[in-house]
Amino acid sequence: MADMDYTAAQDAExxxxxxxGDMVAFEQLVARHRDKIYARAYMMMRNEEEAIDLSQEAWVxxxxxxxxxxxxxxxxxxxxxxxxxxxxxQLRKRKRQRAESIEAMEEESGGVERQMPVVxxxxxxxxxxxxxxxxxxxxxxxxxxxxxxxLVLHEFEHMEYxxxxxxxxxxxxxxxxxxxxxxxxxxxxxxDLKTSE
Numbered sequence: 414m415a416d417m418d419y420t421a422a423q424d425a426e427x428x429x430x431x432x433x434g435d436m437v438a439f440e441q442l443v444a445r446h447r448d449k450i451y452a453r454a455y456m457m458m459r460n461e462e463e464a465i466d467l468s469q470e471a472w473v474x475x476x477x478x479x480x481x482x483x484x485x486x487x488x489x490x491x492x493x494x495x496x497x498x499x500x501x502x503q504l505r506k507r508k509r510q511r512a513e514s515i516e517a518m519e520e521e522s523g524g525v526e527r528q529m530p531v532v533x534x535x536x537x538x539x540x541x542x543x544x545x546x547x548x549x550x551x552x553x554x555x556x557x558x559x560x561x562x563x564l565v566l567h568e569f570e571h572m573e574y575x576x577x578x579x580x581x582x583x584x585x586x587x588x589x590x591x592x593x594x595x596x597x598x599x600x601x602x603x604x605d606l607k608t609s610e
Contacts, residue, residue, distance in 0.1 A: 424488045432479050439479075443472055446489050450496050456565050457500040459554050467503060471496035493570060494580075501580065504558050552602035560595035567592055 417430060419441040430438035450471055455464035474495050482491055553561055562581065566572045567588075578585045 425484065428479065428482060428484070428488055431476070432482075439476055442488065446492060447472070449489060450492055453493055453565070453569070454496050454500055456553065456569070457497065457562060458503065463503065467499045468496055471499055474499070490570075497566065497570070497580065501562065504562070508558070548603055548606045549599075551606060552599050555602055556595055556598055560591050560598065563588055563591040564595040564599065 417426070417435075417438070419427065419437060422430075422438070422441070424442065424445070427438040427442050431442065447468065451464055451468040454468045454471070455461065458464050458467065471492060475492050478495075482488070553564070556564065559581075563577060566577045566580065567574075572580070574585045574588050577588045581588065
């Protein structure tokens with residue numbers, strides 16, 4: 414594969430070369446899609462460092478499991494599924510640890526509020542589109558993990574209810590009800606953010 418033009422090659426060709434152990438081809442896939450995979454991890458984790466760690470872990474897993482990639486979906490869809498599953502695992506772990514850490518934090522600082530970062534807004538960058546993205550991001554951050562996850566999987570990943578149910582290990586009914594509440598909450602949060610200005 415030495416004569417391959419990596420930058421011009423299609424994802425499928427790069428996957429094929431990667432499966433034969435061509436690391437340069439895989440690096441090209443990473444360079445092409447790492448932003449999307451990171452963005453998806455960040456959307457779910459709401460934490461830059463965790464999103465970086467989990468997206469890197471996803472790429473390692475992607476390389477290890479390349480033989481399992483059947484090509485039924487696009488390579489990015491497959492990679493996105495890997496990173497989403499890693500995020501879900503991490504969120505489950507986080508849930509278990511959270512109860513103890515909140516108690517400890519309150520004892521140390523006399524309230525969780527003081528731990529919250531101060532968000533500074535640069536007034537020169539207030540373009541409408543950027544504002545809307547910030548609003549949506551802010552609203553997403555206020556949803557519960559379950560509601561945010563279901564919304565990300567359905568609205569951004571276009572996953573079907575049954576696949577979301579399988580991924581989140583719950584019933585289709587639960588997915589539908591979470592999605593309903595998540596959408597309703599998003600709508601009211603976006604409305605609040607608009608009127609509070």
